[in-house]
Amino acid sequence: MYIEPGAPWENGYAESFNSRFRDEFLAVEVFENLGTARRLTVVWKEDYNGQCPHSSLGYVTPAEFASRCAVSNRAAPSFQLHSEIT
Template identity: 45%
Template sequence: MRFRSSPSQERVAENSSFKRASFQGAEHIESFNRRFRDELLKETLFPSLADARQQIRARQHDYNYHRPHSGLGNIPPVEFVAKKG
């Protein structure tokens, strides 16, 4: 049995710039997910869902406001946005 692709799938497959654009930044996301998993989820036993949510929010705040990012010149995202104005 042969499966047919839809016309829109064929157009996407033909458009190489779409393929490049759809994967840009994927390495950054994978790096973030790996660190998030390794630094918080694998290291922490959450007693409840509410506690997990609270710790994830605290980690997100630290990541955005305090942690330097090498891709942003070793400054936190909030500082980077403030400098860009």
């Protein structure tokens, strides 16, 4: 979907993440250099995606949500389309 330049409110999901990233990471860390910033970003990302519950996922972590989806997908019957070869 096209988002008008200068209109970030058109994408609430991205703005919610950007706000959280700014408040929880950028505002509390001091980076000595680019390498340190990259290492700390990886640590924050792993924590955010693996340990922090997300309200949009029913207050479970993304890892827990993904594992629940994987279990429910395995339990669901699969339907395959078969074409006749003549």
